[in-house]
Amino acid sequence: GAVVSQHPSRVICKSGTSVKIECRSLDFQATTMFWYRQFPKQSLMLMATSNEGSKATYEQGVEKDKFLINHASLTLSTLTVTSAHPEDSSFYICSAASQEKGYEQYFGPGTRLTVT
Amino acid sequence: GIQVEQSPPDLILQEGANSTLRCNFSDSVNNLQWFHQNPWGQLINLFYIPSGTKQNGRLSATTVATERYSLLYISSSQTTDSGVYFCAVLSFYNTDKLIFGTGTRLQVFP
Numbered sequence: 001g002a003v004v005s006q007h008p009s010r011v012i013c014k015s016g017t018s019v020k021i022e023c024r025s026l027d028f029q030a031t032t033m034f035w036y037r038q039f040p041k042q043s044l045m046l047m048a049t050s051n052e053g054s055k056a057t058y059e060q061g062v063e064k065d066k067f068l069i070n071h072a073s074l075t076l077s078t079l080t081v082t083s084a085h086p087e088d089s090s091f092y093i094c095s096a097a098s099q100e101k102g103y104e105q106y107f108g109p110g111t112r113l114t115v116t
Numbered sequence: 117g118i119q120v121e122q123s124p125p126d127l128i129l130q131e132g133a134n135s136t137l138r139c140n141f142s143d144s145v146n147n148l149q150w151f152h153q154n155p156w157g158q159l160i161n162l163f164y165i166p167s168g169t170k171q172n173g174r175l176s177a178t179t180v181a182t183e184r185y186s187l188l189y190i191s192s193s194q195t196t197d198s199g200v201y202f203c204a205v206l207s208f209y210n211t212d213k214l215i216f217g218t219g220t221r222l223q224v225f226p
Contacts, residue, residue: 034213038157043202043216057212091157104149105204105214107159 002028004096006108013084014116021079021111023094029074030096034105035067038091050077084115118143118207120217127222129193137188137220139203147206148179149214150188154199162188162201193224 003026013019023033032051036044048064050056050071058064066088068080077096081088091112095105119142129135139148150162163170163177165186170177174193179186186203200221204214 041221043219044159044204045216046213049212093157093159095159102164103147104161104164106161107151110157112157 002096002101002106004030004094004106004108006094006111008111009109010112010114012114012116015085016083018080018082019084019113021081021092021094021113023077023079023096023108025075025096025098025106028096028098028101030077030098031074032097032103033071033077034095034097035069035077035079036093036095038093038110044093047079081113084113086115089113089115117210118145118205118215120203120205120215122201122203122217122220124220125218127220129222129224131194131224131226133193133224134189134191135193135222137190137201137222139186139188139217141184141186141205141217143184144208145181145184145205146208148181148186149204150177150186151202151204152197152199153202153219159202190222193222195224195226198222198224 005024007022035047047062048056048058056069071077093110095107097105121140123138147166151159165179167181174191176189200219203217
């Protein structure tokens with residue numbers, strides 16, 4: 001298999017502040033990382049796709065200035081939720097894929113964000 | 117875009133029972149994955165199965181790409197099988213992203 005970690009697992013922040021979530025591939029180099037959001041009792045919705053060293057590609061309806069994604073290395077991608085509001089409260093999940101793993105996506109454990 | 121529907125949406129079983137979960141997709145796919153999301157939110161890869169049949173312990177999966185469906189079989193279910201099962205596909209026409217199905221929520225009682 002392949003291991004993907006996320007940090008933090010849970011975060012509570014005040015409205016208007018920014019929060020950074022890290023996603024790391026621990027035992028393989030991820031050429032592509034994906035960020036998803038999941039609301040309670042719903043499916044996963046893709047927010048953006050990032051390739052190492054290039055700008056992220058955002059899905060329609062996702063504000064790129066609000067959800068900043070950086071993929072600076074083959075093992076690390078970060079998602080920063082800027083000026084968070086209560087409606088940004090959600091479960092954020094990252095995944096990683098690589099050619100060596102046949103492009104199968106492996107998922108992190110998720111980060112539960114609560115904005116008060 | 118491609119639509120991915122799963123059935124049933126909810127399933128309640130007693131320990132030891134067998135079940136079949138279905139995933140229908142509306143267009144050609146390059147690949148299909150099955151996942152189990154445990155009660156803590158972690159997605160666990162079950163199968164990577166664009167076509168054919170695979171087995172792993174009490175679980176097996178079959179994908180018939182020409183008829184646009186996949187089945188996940190769970191035999192002798194255990195309480196630890198509880199959670200949500202998702203299928204996700206890579207569209208033949210857009211191979212960059214997984215499209216997730218609607219999910220099947222499974223509860224297994226002792």
